[in-house]
Amino acid sequence: MHAETKSPADDARPALRLHGLSKRYGSAAPVLAGIDLDIAPHSFVSLLGPSGCGKSTLLRLVAGLTAPSGGGIEWPRGAGRDARVSFVFQEPTLMPWATAARNVALPLRLQGLTAREARARATEALAAVGLAGAADAYPRELSGGMKMRVSIARALVTQPELLLMDEPFAALDEITRQKLSDDLLRLWQAQRFTTLFVTHSVFESVFLAQRILVMAPRPGRISADLAVGEPYPRTPAYRTSAPYAEHSRRASDALAATLRDAEVAA
Numbered sequence: 001m002h003a004e005t006k007s008p009a010d011d012a013r014p015a016l017r018l019h020g021l022s023k024r025y026g027s028a029a030p031v032l033a034g035i036d037l038d039i040a041p042h043s044f045v046s047l048l049g050p051s052g053c054g055k056s057t058l059l060r061l062v063a064g065l066t067a068p069s070g071g072g073i074e075w076p077r078g079a080g081r082d083a084r085v086s087f088v089f090q091e092p093t094l095m096p097w098a099t100a101a102r103n104v105a106l107p108l109r110l111q112g113l114t115a116r117e118a119r120a121r122a123t124e125a126l127a128a129v130g131l132a133g134a135a136d137a138y139p140r141e142l143s144g145g146m147k148m149r150v151s152i153a154r155a156l157v158t159q160p161e162l163l164l165m166d167e168p169f170a171a172l173d174e175i176t177r178q179k180l181s182d183d184l185l186r187l188w189q190a191q192r193f194t195t196l197f198v199t200h201s202v203f204e205s206v207f208l209a210q211r212i213l214v215m216a217p218r219p220g221r222i223s224a225d226l227a228v229g230e231p232y233p234r235t236p237a238y239r240t241s242a243p244y245a246e247h248s249r250r251a252s253d254a255l256a257a258t259l260r261d262a263e264v265a266a
């Protein structure tokens with residue numbers, strides 16, 4: 001076996017490139033207009049914006065769940081979308097009649113793995129999200145946080161290059177949300193998938209992301225691109241640190257400016 005050779009140019013290529021991306025549903029006004037964006041490989045990027053500004057639509061376009069009306073999406077690193085993208089929704093969307101292990105194994109079964117192989121990898125993925133003991137539990141036996149962990153395990157079991165997360169923790173209580181954020185960062189550091197994480201929460205984006213893209217509505221566009229250059233691992237102490245407060249202030253100000261501009265334009 002020979003090692004894969006990588007030139008520096010390979011590493012410089014973005015994981016994802018959006019150029020002039022726009023979307024309109026039917027004859028309504030465009031939901032997204034002319035979005036140009038490069039997403040660096042292995043980065044953690046948050047999309048932050050008010051309700052209705054098109055965050056979910058952007059994620060759905062990247063996932064191929066809906067088609068652009070203009071512009072396009074490129075995968076400069078060549079892996080292509082189908083094999084390497086996973087999606088986590090706000091609802092865990094588990095099959096109620098199947099155990100946690102069978103839910104997590106589903107994408108592998110769909111890829112053609114045997115039940116035995118899929119089960120082994122699903123068990124590993126459940127252990128990675130702290131659910132080693134819950135493989136045979138049914139969704140109704142699990143708390144909201146545990147169900148979300150199963151959903152994350154199902155997304156990661158295929159070893160995606162890109163993980164798309166659409167407000168995955170919005171329905172959870174604050175403590176559970178913080179635990180899941182800690183665990184998500186741990187998994188991201190270990191597995192190095194690129195993450196696009198949609199949220200309404202300034203604090204969640206400042207805790208998680210290296211880069212916050214603030215979105216403005218009508219039509220949806222990127223109104224601010226903020227770097228959060230704090231190192232990882234980000235411990236609970238980061239949540240009460242001065243840099244965290246400063247990044248939160250900057251992101252809140254950018255969001256407030258976006259909302260003010262949107263009101264003026266409305």
Ligand SMILES: Nc1ncnc2c1ncn2[C@@H]1O[C@H](COP(=O)(O)OP(=O)(O)OP(=O)(O)O)[C@@H](O)[C@H]1O
Pocket residue numbers: 025031049050051052053054055056057058200
């Ligand atoms: N399938 C669809 N058909 C028609 N309009 C749609 C469709 N999906 C979304 N929209 C409209 O597009 C706009 C953006 O919706 P989208 O869900 O992308 O925003 P969002 O920023 O994710 O909002 P939220 O934070 O509330 O989830 C909204 O006005 C919504 O009504």
